[in-house]
Amino acid sequence: MVIGSVVSDTQLAFIKDRQILNGILAANKVVDEAKKCKKELILFKVDFEKAYDSIDWNYLDEVMVKMGFPTLWRKWIKECIGTATTSVLVNGSLTDEFSLGRGLRQGDPLLPFLFLLAAEGFHVLMQSLSQNNLFTGYKVGRNDLVVVSHLQFADDTLMWGEKLWTNIRALRVVLILFQDLSGLKVNFSKSLLVGVNVHGSWVAEAAMVLNCKVGYMPFLYLGGLGEGGREASGWWKDISVLRSEE
Amino acid sequence: MPFSLDEVKDVVWDCKNFKCHGPDGITFEFIKDFWDLLKDDVMRFLVKFHRNGKLTKGINNTFITLIHKVNNPQRLNDFRPISLVGSLYKILADVLANRL
Numbered sequence: 001m002v003i004g005s006v007v008s009d010t011q012l013a014f015i016k017d018r019q020i021l022n023g024i025l026a027a028n029k030v031v032d033e034a035k036k037c038k039k040e041l042i043l044f045k046v047d048f049e050k051a052y053d054s055i056d057w058n059y060l061d062e063v064m065v066k067m068g069f070p071t072l073w074r075k076w077i078k079e080c081i082g083t084a085t086t087s088v089l090v091n092g093s094l095t096d097e098f099s100l101g102r103g104l105r106q107g108d109p110l111l112p113f114l115f116l117l118a119a120e121g122f123h124v125l126m127q128s129l130s131q132n133n134l135f136t137g138y139k140v141g142r143n144d145l146v147v148v149s150h151l152q153f154a155d156d157t158l159m160w161g162e163k164l165w166t167n168i169r170a171l172r173v174v175l176i177l178f179q180d181l182s183g184l185k186v187n188f189s190k191s192l193l194v195g196v197n198v199h200g201s202w203v204a205e206a207a208m209v210l211n212c213k214v215g216y217m218p219f220l221y222l223g224g225l226g227e228g229g230r231e232a233s234g235w236w237k238d239i240s241v242l243r244s245e246e
Numbered sequence: 247m248p249f250s251l252d253e254v255k256d257v258v259w260d261c262k263n264f265k266c267h268g269p270d271g272i273t274f275e276f277i278k279d280f281w282d283l284l285k286d287d288v289m290r291f292l293v294k295f296h297r298n299g300k301l302t303k304g305i306n307n308t309f310i311t312l313i314h315k316v317n318n319p320q321r322l323n324d325f326r327p328i329s330l331v332g333s334l335y336k337i338l339a340d341v342l343a344n345r346l
Contacts (some may be wrong), residue, residue, distance in 0.1 A: 003346050076297040083301050086329060087269075089311040097307060105308055105329035109339040113346040204281060 006067045007116050008123045013154035014112040023153050030148060030160060031217070033140055034196045040163040041138050042136055042206070044199060044214065047190040051155035052111060053103035055118050056183035057081060063117050080110060102183060103228075112154070119152055126150050135170040136162045155184070163198050168206045169231050188212045194219060247340045249292045249341055251285065257340040258288075261333075268332040277333060291334060292341065306335050 004015050012023045016091045034041035057078070064074050084105060088095045104111045129135040130149050137149030138160040150159045161167040175186045192215030195203040200214075263275035278285055295301065308329040316324050331339070 001344075001346065072299065076295070076342060079295075079299050079301050080306070080335075080342065083303075083306045084308065085306065086308040086310050087310045088267075091329075094309070105331070106327070107308065107329035107331055109331075109336060109343045112344075112345055 002169050003113055003116060007120050009126075010123055011116060011119060011152045012149055013152070014116055017239050020153055020166075023151055023158075026148075026151060027158060030138060031196055032141060033136070037142075038197055039138075040198050041196040042161050042167065042203070043192075043194040043196070043215075044159040044161075044212075045192040045194070045219070046113075046157040046159065047187045047192075048155045048157070048173065049185040049187040050103075051184055052106055052115060054185060055103055055115070056181075057102060059182045060114060060118055060119070063121055066109045067120075077110070077114070081108075081114070084108075099118070115154060118182055118184070119155065119157075121182055122157065122174075123150070123152065125178055129170055129174055132165070135174070136164055136167055138162060163195065163202065165206075168209060172210055192219060248296055249289070251289060252342060253344070254288065254292060254337065255281070255285075257337055257344065260340070261336065266311075266330055268330040268336070269304075269309055270332040270334065272333045274333060288334070288337065292338060295338060301335075305332060307332065 001016065004017075007015060009018075012018045012020060016098055031041070031043070033039075060081075061074055061078060064077065069077075081104060083099075085097045085099045086105070087097045104114055126135065126149050130147070135149060137147040139162075140146040140148060150157060152158075159171060161171070163192065179185050188211045191210070191212040193203060193207045193212050194208060194215040196217065198235050205216055258274065258277055258281070261274040263278070264273060267273050277288075308328055308331050310327050312325040313328055314325050319325055
């Protein structure tokens, strides 16, 4: 298994020994800490539109080159996703076959891993933004030792930052840049901006600039996993509500 | 490294028997039951792919169908599409995914 070594530890999905609960706990901890220490924190929950269906294949290949996958591997993957044809089952009868131009098929066993490779591009972007001081992540603890800027669970992405206008601008730029690179389109109108210890009017103004919704504590992160077959495990939803300490 | 028989067998046995089959209409129960007869052909397909990296037309065909997201679907929004892949492609993709 090489996936664990090429994908950064801000990504929690689909990799052995990484768990969704860690993400929820980490998110909760950061919020708690901000509340306790009366520090300003903004959170941005990104909603990608039809994430799996819109990945650009050339981008994926480019990521694999950068990660150092051998040519043979890339050829295999390209063949596996590039030759895909499909037909739609309508009431049990089939339409004509057509081939696909982008995206990964939900049902293809390769999807989780390939998606992680694509999502890693976002991590790299965020990292370089932070390193070049274009985005200021949230500093946890008194000594400002740990700086957190984002957390990913497959396409569920959460971003943390200090309350700065430059952050809001950087956030928008990085998401639009990522969209152009990878084909993953951010649905700003479904994304949430939440402020902790930040005045409501500031959040509202920032949300207007980003064209997104204003969220309030507690909000649901990673709760989207409650859908479908996993509905039965209802404890999920309870846990994944980011609680406010009131 | 070429694909080994054990590696492939593990993958096949990890697949659920009656999962909805794709365009080739072959369930995994069938493949498991007749593994002794089929294994050579399956391996030949994988070895060939390993060597030239080409998939024969039709192998990678899928069906798209709707499954419901909630228990009592009322509207189109309550459904989402999934692809049903053929069993040969599934074996191949699983083997690759296991190595990733």
